Amino acid sequence: MNGDPIIDVRDLVVGFGPRTVLDGVSFDVKRGEIFGFVGGSGSGKSVLLRTIIGLIPRRAGSIEVLGTRLDQATDEQRQSVERRWGVLFQQGALFSSLTALQNVQFPMREYLDLPQRLMDEMAAAKLDMVGFRRADHHKMPSELSGGMTKRVALARALALDPDLVFLDEPTSGLDPISAGDFDTLIRTLQRTLGLTVFMITHDLESLHTIADRVGALADGRVVATGSIADMLASDHPWVSTYFRGRRASALTSRLANSEP
Numbered sequence: 371m372n373g374d375p376i377i378d379v380r381d382l383v384v385g386f387g388p389r390t391v392l393d394g395v396s397f398d399v400k401r402g403e404i405f406g407f408v409g410g411s412g413s414g415k416s417v418l419l420r421t422i423i424g425l426i427p428r429r430a431g432s433i434e435v436l437g438t439r440l441d442q443a444t445d446e447q448r449q450s451v452e453r454r455w456g457v458l459f460q461q462g463a464l465f466s467s468l469t470a471l472q473n474v475q476f477p478m479r480e481y482l483d484l485p486q487r488l489m490d491e492m493a494a495a496k497l498d499m500v501g502f503r504r505a506d507h508h509k510m511p512s513e514l515s516g517g518m519t520k521r522v523a524l525a526r527a528l529a530l531d532p533d534l535v536f537l538d539e540p541t542s543g544l545d546p547i548s549a550g551d552f553d554t555l556i557r558t559l560q561r562t563l564g565l566t567v568f569m570i571t572h573d574l575e576s577l578h579t580i581a582d583r584v585g586a587l588a589d590g591r592v593v594a595t596g597s598i599a600d601m602l603a604s605d606h607p608w609v610s611t612y613f614r615g616r617r618a619s620a621l622t623s624r625l626a627n628s629e630p
């Protein structure tokens with residue numbers, strides 16, 4: 371981890387009609403880290419992710435990703451940055467009329483000009499990487515379990531060998547064992563591929579086990595950033611309730627007891 375910022379967001383304001391959802395959000399994500407983003411339901415985490423990747427317009431502030439100011443970029447500059455990130459949306463968001471393999475190929479078709487056989491091999495290799503069985507490659511999304519859907523969505527996010535991945539609630543809807551397996555997969559891929567990861571989550575266990583740093587969103591702003599220890603020391607009411615509340619204490623003692 372060499373510490374230069376891969377995402378740098380300053381004073382970001384985003385709203386819908388009269389409602390301001392993000393009211394001066396600032397934070398950065400450093401190269402090679404897993405940055406976990408938390409916040410109450412409806413606090414604007416998904417809006418933030420969607421604004422960074424250009425799906426929602428901002429009202430003010432700057433967004434720099436992979437060294438490019440996206441709020442000032444030409445279409446061409448934006449496309450060349452987009453080509454270097456992958457996104458796993460909440461619920462996976464697979465194309466329902468495409469097989470698992472075809473879903474992973476989708477970004478390859480969009481950005482690369484390669485023979486079909488090569489794309490078949492590349493997509494199969496991505497699915498292998500996320501532990502998705504070859505026997506299931508030609509299944510339709512409706513035939514996949516929640517955990518399988520997340521794996522295909524992750525393989526699709528990795529299709530173009532990105533430097534950066536955005537994960538929106540990667541473990542939501544998974545049982546605790548599958549969620550733990552998925553956390554391990556994210557950590558392993560991040561280390562082996564040298565990825566930077568921006569991850570929105572409600573999952574305290576994910577934050578404890580894989581996040582290098584955490585950011586907390588409340589009242590339209592980032593009210594705390596740092597390690598879990600920094601979160602535990604924060605006196606912001608939402609942050610302290612979340613990280614020091616009853617669920618958090620139960621988890622902390624379970625993790626402490628499971629240590630070798």
Ligand SMILES: Nc1ncnc2c1ncn2[C@@H]1O[C@H](COP(=O)(O)OP(=O)(O)OP(=O)(O)O)[C@@H](O)[C@H]1O
Pocket residue numbers: 386391409410411412413414415416417418
């Ligand atoms: N396209 C939109 N038009 C109007 N309001 C929107 C739109 N998208 C999001 N919002 C509002 O912005 C607020 C933040 O939504 P967002 O989905 O970012 O919350 P969140 O923090 O991701 O919540 P959760 O943890 O429940 O997924 C909500 O009040 C939501 O209703």
